[in-house]
Amino acid sequence: MLDFLSRMFGREANGSKNIAKERLRLVLVHDRASVSPQLLQTLKVELIQVISHYMDIDEEALEVTLDSNENQVALVASIPVKGMKRTTRSLAGSI
Amino acid sequence: METASKEGELALSEVIVVTSGKGGVGKTTTTANLGVGLASQGHKVALVDADIGLRNLDVVLGLENRIVYDITDVTGGHCRLRQALIKDKRFEGLFLLPAAQTKDKTAVSPEEMKELCGELRQEFEFVIIDCPAGIEQGFRNAIAGADRAVVVTTPEVSAVRDADRIIGLLEAAELRDPKLIVNRLRSRMVRQGDMMSIEDIIDILAIDLLGVVPEDDMVVISTNRGEAVVQDDRSRSGQAYRNIVQRIKGEAVPMMNLDEGGLMYRLRRMIGLK
Ligand SMILES: Nc1ncnc2c1ncn2[C@@H]1O[C@H](COP(=O)(O)OP(=O)(O)OP(=O)(O)O)[C@@H](O)[C@H]1O
Ligand SMILES: [Mg+2]
Numbered sequence: 496m497l498d499f500l501s502r503m504f505g506r507e508a509n510g511s512k513n514i515a516k517e518r519l520r521l522v523l524v525h526d527r528a529s530v531s532p533q534l535l536q537t538l539k540v541e542l543i544q545v546i547s548h549y550m551d552i553d554e555e556a557l558e559v560t561l562d563s564n565e566n567q568v569a570l571v572a573s574i575p576v577k578g579m580k581r582t583t584r585s586l587a588g589s590i
Numbered sequence: 591m592e593t594a595s596k597e598g599e600l601a602l603s604e605v606i607v608v609t610s611g612k613g614g615v616g617k618t619t620t621t622a623n624l625g626v627g628l629a630s631q632g633h634k635v636a637l638v639d640a641d642i643g644l645r646n647l648d649v650v651l652g653l654e655n656r657i658v659y660d661i662t663d664v665t666g667g668h669c670r671l672r673q674a675l676i677k678d679k680r681f682e683g684l685f686l687l688p689a690a691q692t693k694d695k696t697a698v699s700p701e702e703m704k705e706l707c708g709e710l711r712q713e714f715e716f717v718i719i720d721c722p723a724g725i726e727q728g729f730r731n732a733i734a735g736a737d738r739a740v741v742v743t744t745p746e747v748s749a750v751r752d753a754d755r756i757i758g759l760l761e762a763a764e765l766r767d768p769k770l771i772v773n774r775l776r777s778r779m780v781r782q783g784d785m786m787s788i789e790d791i792i793d794i795l796a797i798d799l800l801g802v803v804p805e806d807d808m809v810v811i812s813t814n815r816g817e818a819v820v821q822d823d824r825s826r827s828g829q830a831y832r833n834i835v836q837r838i839k840g841e842a843v844p845m846m847n848l849d850e851g852g853l854m855y856r857l858r859r860m861i862g863l864k
Contacts, residue, residue: 511784512786512787516786519747522747523751526755
């Protein structure tokens with residue numbers, strides 16, 4: 496009876512709007528990223544800057560993509576390391 | 591608004607484009623209601639139908655039998671702007687520049703639209719442009735001469751997604767801070783959790799809300815008659831459009847409570863669910 500009442504008078508958690516919101520959120524992550532292809536490029540450049548403080552990386556082979564499956568979008572970066580910098584330890588220690 | 595007034599331009603004149611991305615969400619209805627609403631308050635308003643090839647604004651306004659020239663006749667130099675503007679006899683100050691029905695979107699260029707808007711600015715306080723659906727040249731043309739933009743959406747995934755895309759394109763075209771109208775809201779469905787609420791949509795799109803128009807049969811009934819629902823004192827959609835008109839003029843009008851008066855709302859209150 497209570498269930499009937501709450502369905503009758505609306506309980507947001509059960510409604511389809513949450514499905515709509517979630518789908519919209521996901522699709523917009525992609526849309527917004529693809530509206531500006533520069534975004535990934537800028538991200539790449541800044542990633543290289545940061546990581547270069549700590550290690551030598553193969554900038555040419557660096558790959559950054561947005562990966563998605565049904566309910567999650569992940570930023571996937573593949574960054575081949577050519578060598579570690581000698582300063583790494585002291586830098587890391589100071590953080 | 592503070593548009594820099596060049597020689598001869600009205601200091602207050604403003605060019606507003608009504609966009610959406612997705613088709614059929616209510617751009618033309620919005621344009622007509624803003625125009626009639628502003629004109630009935632004594633403002634001089636030009637409505638421009640930029641949906642070339644799919645002329646609609648004329649029938650929505652009930653002016654379809656009076657068209658002689660259209661927008662492409664003006665930009666093509668076949669007639670003067672004044673000749674193509676149709677005066678709405680019901681409202682002092684309301685004029686329509688109709689779209690061409692037999693041409694396509696490439697019949698006008700963004701530069702020509704800019705020039706046209708500049709010319710309209712000299713005589714009208716408000717120039718409101720009805721944008722076609724899509725993001726192609728018709729959209730580019732419609733926004734070319736605008737100072738600000740209104741984005742119309744409905745509370746559905748596809749419409750909000752397209753609105754998001756349009757907002758991105760508007761900002762890329764330097765039309766900053768577009769304002770949102772959510773049309774065809776069904777408060778019963780929102781209450782039941784089966785339709786995204788205004789908060790949900792604003793949260794996702796992150797833009798300012800200009801107004802909310804409920805789903806209302808009176809919109810269709812008025813349109814059937816070639817009238818604008820904004821003139822209907824008794825309808826809720828008419829009230830919603832009147833509020834939007836005031837906000838366009840810069841007044842702060844509180845959002846109307848779309849819930850109140852609903853049977854469910856009252857029942858919910860009675861049993862303490864609200
Ligand atoms: N609030 C509302 N309640 C009920 N019906 C509505 C409402 N708003 C618009 N409509 C109806 O929806 C239909 C589409 O509206 P309209 O023509 O204004 O959309 P549009 O965005 O201009 O479409 P297009 O992209 O084809 O130009 C019309 O039949 C109109 O009467
Ligand atoms: Mg239309």
